[in-house]
Amino acid sequence: MxxxxxxxxxxxxxxxxxxxxxxxxxxxxxxxxxxxxxxxxxxxxxxxxxxxxxxxxxxxxxxxxxxxxxxxxxxxxxxxxxxxxxxxxxxxxxxxxxxxxxxxxxxxxxxxxxxxxxxxxDGNKFIEIGNVNIDPDSRSVHINENEVVLNRKEYDVLWYMVANKTRLVTKTALAEHVWGDHIDQTDSFDFIYSQIKNLRKKLSDAAATIEIEAVYGVGYKLLVL
CATH class of the missing domain: 3.40.50.2300 (Response regulator)
Structure with missing residues (x-):
């Protein structure tokens, strides 16, 4: 946030x-x-x-x-x-x-x-989307009641994608929101690709019913399978 x-x-x-x-x-x-x-x-x-x-x-x-x-x-x-x-x-x-x-x-x-x-x-204490349950207080994520351990940035990316689940999220918007305005000092989005790749693998390994889809040249969109 x-x-x-x-x-x-x-x-x-x-x-x-x-x-x-x-x-x-x-x-x-x-x-x-x-x-x-x-x-x-x-x-x-x-x-x-x-x-x-x-x-x-x-x-x-x-x-x-x-x-x-x-x-x-x-x-x-x-x-x-x-x-x-x-x-x-x-x-x-x-x-x-x-x-x-x-x-x-x-x-x-x-x-x-x-x-x-x-x-x-909408004031909910826990955020549920598909079979994924997020607890903002503890910053924990459970899939099918099993905890999935995410690092800070992986969690922030997931949170932002879930908060914008009906929207196409541009790479720039995601970078600015998760990494702050010092993003202006970089000329590469490689760090985003790395976090997205790791997050996707963890979601897939845990059989999550959500998926982060890449929209070529634009950004990402969260899909509920």
């Missing part, structure tokens, strides 16, 4: 990032309005953690931008502004939740998890 943290306080930004990375999220950050605006325009996220007060801009304008672009990124406003007016404005603009500072990092993780589940998998 891919998270964007928009926060201008360095220590708070670092704490939030470390907390979510420990939970195996792919995390990107922005500490000012213009950087955040650029990332929102280019990339898609499972959840955006949005501070209201930012250098050179207001976080609520970024929330408006998310909606104007027709994106379905979940948005949690994370701000020291705890007035009723700010909360109502944010929720009326389409925010999914409001978390006032200060807060415990365990609560942050719980809120993010709830948003991702609600928006992507």
């Amino acid at each position: 891919k998270i964007l943290i928009i926060e201008d306080e360095p220590q708070m930004l670092q704490n939030m990032r470390q907390t979510l990375e420990r939970e195996q999220y792919t995390v990107e950050t922005a500490s000012d309005y213009e950087t955040a605006k650029s990332k929102i325009g280019i990339y898609d996220y499972d959840c955006i953690l949005l501070d209201i007060t930012l250098p050179n801009g207001n976080g609520l304008e970024l929330l408006k931008l998310v909606k104007q672009l027709g994106k379905d990124d979940g948005v949690i406003i994370v701000s020291a502004k705890d007035s009723l007016d700010d909360r109502i404005k944010g929720l009326n603009l389409g925010a999914d939740d409001y978390l006032p500072k200060p807060f415990h990092m365990a609560e942050l993780h719980a809120r993010v998890n709830a948003i991702v589940r609600r928006r992507t998998f």
